[in-house]
Every structure is written in structure tokens, then in C-alpha cells.
Amino acid sequence: MKKKWNSMKKKAGVLMAAVLMLGVLGGCASSSEESGRNPQEREPLKVAMDLKFPPFTGTDENGDPEGLEVDIAYALGEYLDRDIEIVNTDFSMLITSLETGEADVVISDMSIKEERKEKVDFSEPYLYGRTLALVDKDFAEKNHVTNDMTPEEFFSIEGERVVGLAGTISVSVPQSYGVEVEEVTEIASALMEINQNTADVLVGANTILGDHAANKDTTIVYEGIKEYSQSAMAVKKGNTELLEQLNSFIKSMYEDGGFYMEAGEKYDEAIGEYLQDESKGLEYRIYPPEGGVPEV
Structure with missing residues (x-):
């Protein structure tokens, strides 16, 4: 009888453990569902840029990243509800950083070129360079x-x-x-x-x-030459989900109340000094030469 009782207690214990485990799993699932986010999306978005080109990318007196494209990266993080990790990378290694997984996206005034398109996928342009x-x-x-x-x-x-x-x-x-x-x-x-x-x-x-x-x-x-360059964000080949998110964000940057509508006051003077022409500010870099808001 004692042996039979002990056997029943063991079965009950196993059953109770199973119930508790289901409850824990159920709670985890519930928590995950309530957050509405994929666990992977909670990982910081790693943004590679070369921090040697102020006022677009640089560092402050404390060595922290600063500049127009740094602010763009942080604005992207807010748009996607993800933390941003800036990965300081020499320009020559930016594409490699995507291929090795050291970075998820490049935001570093990288112009769209055919040879680069063979290695990465580019977003719509967000900066323009004159010829x-x-x-x-x-x-x-x-x-x-x-x-x-x-x-x-x-x-x-x-x-x-x-x-x-x-x-x-x-x-x-x-x-x-x-x-x-x-x-x-x-x-x-x-x-x-x-x-x-x-x-x-x-x-x-x-x-x-x-x-x-x-x-x-x-x-x-x-200044009458028609040709101009287009700089875009880059992701690893085939990362269509992130690419679509980037394009959506870039479109929002040009909208009323978007990032670019607020950034001019901060960067007009700095860009004018960089170009050594006070008449040229942020708009000179964010619009194509023919003018107008680019279609994204």
C-alpha cells in the first residue's frame, strides 16, 4: 500500500510540474504577444558609419558620436522603436561590416554605385551630391x-x-x-x-x-552640370524587411514635421561652413539639383 501511495505521489508530482511548466510557457507567450514584438527586434540595431566626416558624422569632446547622420540613425531607432548602436567603421570596411554581421545597416553618405549594388541592397536616397x-x-x-x-x-x-x-x-x-x-x-x-x-x-x-x-x-x-550623386542607406543583400522599414522612414523624413523639417535649424550653419558657402545649408544636401521633394 505504501509503495502504491508513493507511486501515486510521483505521478501527481509529475502532473503538477507539467501544469506549472505550461503556465510558465503560457505566461511567456502571453508576455511576448502583449509586447507585439519579435524578440529579435528588441536587439539594438547596429548602424555602421565612419565617424570622421563632420558635420555629417563625427565625435564630440567626450568621444560620443555626433552629426547629421548620427541624428538620423537615432531618429530611425525612434521610428522603429529599437535601440541604436553606432558602430564606428572605416569607410572602406562599411560593406564588409554588413557581410560579416557586425552591422545591420550603413548610414554614412555612401553613394549608390553599380559595383556596390552587387554586394548590398540600397534604400531610396536621403542625401544628394552635386557635380x-x-x-x-x-x-x-x-x-x-x-x-x-x-x-x-x-x-x-x-x-x-x-x-x-x-x-x-x-x-x-x-x-x-x-x-x-x-x-x-x-x-x-x-x-x-x-x-x-x-x-x-x-x-x-x-x-x-x-x-x-x-x-x-x-x-x-x-553649377550647371546635371549629373549628381545619390547617397542611400545600405543593408545586407536580401534583407528586404529592414529595407522596407528604411524606405518608410526616409519618406517620413521629408514629410511635414519629419526629421528634415526640424534638422535645418541645427545643421544649416554647420553645412554652410563645411561647404564654405554660407548660402548653402541642409537643403543643398537633401534635395536633388532640380529641386522638389524626391519621391520615395
Whole structure:
């Protein structure tokens, strides 16, 4: 009888343990359902960026990340209800950080290029870069160069001498208009040729504005070139769920009350100083050259 009682107690204990286990599991499931979030979504979103390019990415006096794109990353975290972990990564290793899983997304003024699209998936653009030309001032005045001149007219001026940095838009853009380009391997050499009047035109990106600011007496900037670059966020190939979330967030940035509507006051002056042109602020970087809100 005692043996039988002990056996019944063991069975009851097993049954009670099973009931308790079901209750625990049920509570966990209930808690998970109430949160409405996948446990993985509670992990910080790891954002890779190169913190060497203020006012877009940089660090403050305490070494903490700061800048326009840092604020964009934190705004993305609020939009997705996820914590953000900034992963400081050299620009050359940003794509690798996605491939190895060290980062979930890159937000670092990375322009969309065909060779990069083979390795990552890009969001819609959120920053734009102009293509500009640094022009010898005497040449510009002699040929009446203005921003109203079409690029076809600009690149067909008789006797025009164009210098460019090999492997960059300073060569490829003029060549696309049928212009012969003297290729150099150091940007300093190209700038020297413009300033010494041995070349007339140097095409480049936004840094052309700074080159002009340093040589205002001898150069002007031609802004009529149509080509422009588009910078986008990048994710690992095939991560369509995160990509859709990024596109939705970028669209919200341009809406009334969105991130960009609030960021101008903070970054207009800093971007103007960076471009060395006080007339150009945040809008210069967030809209394409033809103007208007980009479709996302």
C-alpha cells in the first residue's frame, strides 16, 4: 500500500510540474504577444558609419558620436522603436561590416554605385551630391561662363583645357560630353594647374566649393552640370524587411514635421561652413539639383 501511495505521489508530482511548466510557457507567450514584438527586434540595431566626416558624422569632446547622420540613425531607432548602436567603421570596411554581421545597416553618405549594388541592397536616397566645376576666372570671363549655360555649351567651349583626377567623376563626366581630359593622379596637381592657368576646368563634387573658397581671386564655380550623386542607406543583400522599414522612414523624413523639417535649424550653419558657402545649408544636401521633394 505504501509503495502504491508513493507511486501515486510521483505521478501527481509529475502532473503538477507539467501544469506549472505550461503556465510558465503560457505566461511567456502571453508576455511576448502583449509586447507585439519579435524578440529579435528588441536587439539594438547596429548602424555602421565612419565617424570622421563632420558635420555629417563625427565625435564630440567626450568621444560620443555626433552629426547629421548620427541624428538620423537615432531618429530611425525612434521610428522603429529599437535601440541604436553606432558602430564606428572605416569607410572602406562599411560593406564588409554588413557581410560579416557586425552591422545591420550603413548610414554614412555612401553613394549608390553599380559595383556596390552587387554586394548590398540600397534604400531610396536621403542625401544628394552635386557635380560642380572649378573654372579658371580669366577663362570664365572671356567665354561668359554662367550657371545659366547648359553643360553641353559649357563643355563645347573652343580651346577648353580640362584636367581631372583619374578614376573619378572629374574625368568620367567631361568625357561623357565628348571632352578630352588630362588625367592626373593627385588632386593637388589638378588644383595647381587651374591656379597656374595651365588648365581651365576641373570637375568634382561638393568639395569644389571649398577649392573655390581657397582661391576666390582666380576661380569661379560653374553649377550647371546635371549629373549628381545619390547617397542611400545600405543593408545586407536580401534583407528586404529592414529595407522596407528604411524606405518608410526616409519618406517620413521629408514629410511635414519629419526629421528634415526640424534638422535645418541645427545643421544649416554647420553645412554652410563645411561647404564654405554660407548660402548653402541642409537643403543643398537633401534635395536633388532640380529641386522638389524626391519621391520615395
